[in-house]
Amino acid sequence: MTRTYVVTGAGSGIGEATTTRLREDGHRVIGVDLRGADITADLSTEEGRAEMAREVTRLSDGSIDAVLAVAGMNAPIPATVLVNYFGAVATLESLQPLLKRSEAPRAAAVASMASLQPHDTALLEACLDGDEAAALTRAQELADDGNGYQIYSTSKQALARWIRLNAPTEQWAGADIPLNAIAPAVVLTPMTAELVSTEAGREQLDKQVPMPLNGPFPPETAAALLTWLTGEENTHLCGQVIFLDGGYDAVTRQDSTW
Template sequence: MAQQRTCIITGSASGIGAATAALLRERGQRVIGVDLHDAEIVVDLSTHAGRAELVDRAAELSDGSVDAVIANAGLSSESTATVAVNYFGALATLEGLRPLLAASSAPRAVLTASMAALFPPDEELLEACLAHDEPAAVHRASELLDTGAGSAIYGTTKRALVRWVRRNAAAEEWAGAGIPLNAIAPGVIRTPMTSGLTATAEAERALLEMVPMPLNGIAEAATVASLLDYLTSAENSHLCGQIVYIDGGSDVVMRGDSVW
């Protein structure tokens, strides 16, 4: 029988996070869920206090040793909170919990990006995120909201995440410490986050014109959970800095021959 592994999943109360937590538990793994409610650790990752509490509580509940971290929590709303949670909350999760991974014989780390990372970003917001300047990033998001360009916030935060993964996965702190750091980039998934976009057949058709998914269309959260199960498993020993598009073909349609 395989050794039980301990995995921390943010955004565990719904959607991809809930489906992944359920699958891992079904397969005998120990899951420490993190969310605003209905989780082992209830914190707000849009705040510095919430991020610090996550690290403290995770160390306490895991007895100082974690095998995998899935930084999955995210928002899709046009708001400054989306910047705080999607980018800065995700990085605080991975960097804050990295010391707990050191005690594992097969540590793994994954974050949830999105195929929306393929859309043109707001360059000023993108650079503020990559400079780790949260006040500047929040300020730029406020400007985008004031000018009616708030729709750029979500995709830009996801673009920033995949850039961060590519820039850091091979570093001493991650690959050098034996920790595969990767990301998933889902297309449209049936979750509470997307329910308003898929409420009718007409709405779904309009959405799929913007996000083409020629292979089997909109996916269920359980499909993504299976991928996360592998990426956080001991068997995943050599994927490094990869953005795995589980998007029904959106990446292929939109980028064609491009390899990055």
């Protein structure tokens, strides 16, 4: 059966690969990105998020089957937390009402293995409190102090925790909407191409992000998992953050399951 999907970050990387796969499978995809998509919207702003929701509602006639919040940034700048956390949460929350008209609604987001790495407590708390102004202020402080990478890792941990906290609630599980996330490790994109092209680069990457099972992977690998998570077959996965990481989680946390 043909389904209607909304994919943010559809213009590149995992979002583009997921959009391509879904369309090849015969589904309708409403893509959202800064450029080159069905809807042009900047999810780092409240205006852009509102425009995204309006246009999705218009293009879908008010009914969709799945939402995939894929859009993200990894730059050590404040805008990263605005897109990765507040943009993703706004996408899921604003489009949730449109899912209720589907016979098999699904939702998923893209977190990261970086959610296991060092984070900033103040920024994390601001995110989970929904205080965008405080989060932006703290992110700027981190950037100014040379700790900009923690903006990325913290934003992804916040998103993973939001998924865990909200998936079993009345709004999601209570409405028969499975809500889950994936947490990829190193994905082969133009951003990582130079790093993995040399032996020295690969050795450095292996020390930072050990992936004993097959190493870095193409975005199509993540797209396959996202497609299943938001397909009709997934009826009971709830609040899971699935580490698609070649073993990084197992190496890092070993036998811990918490």
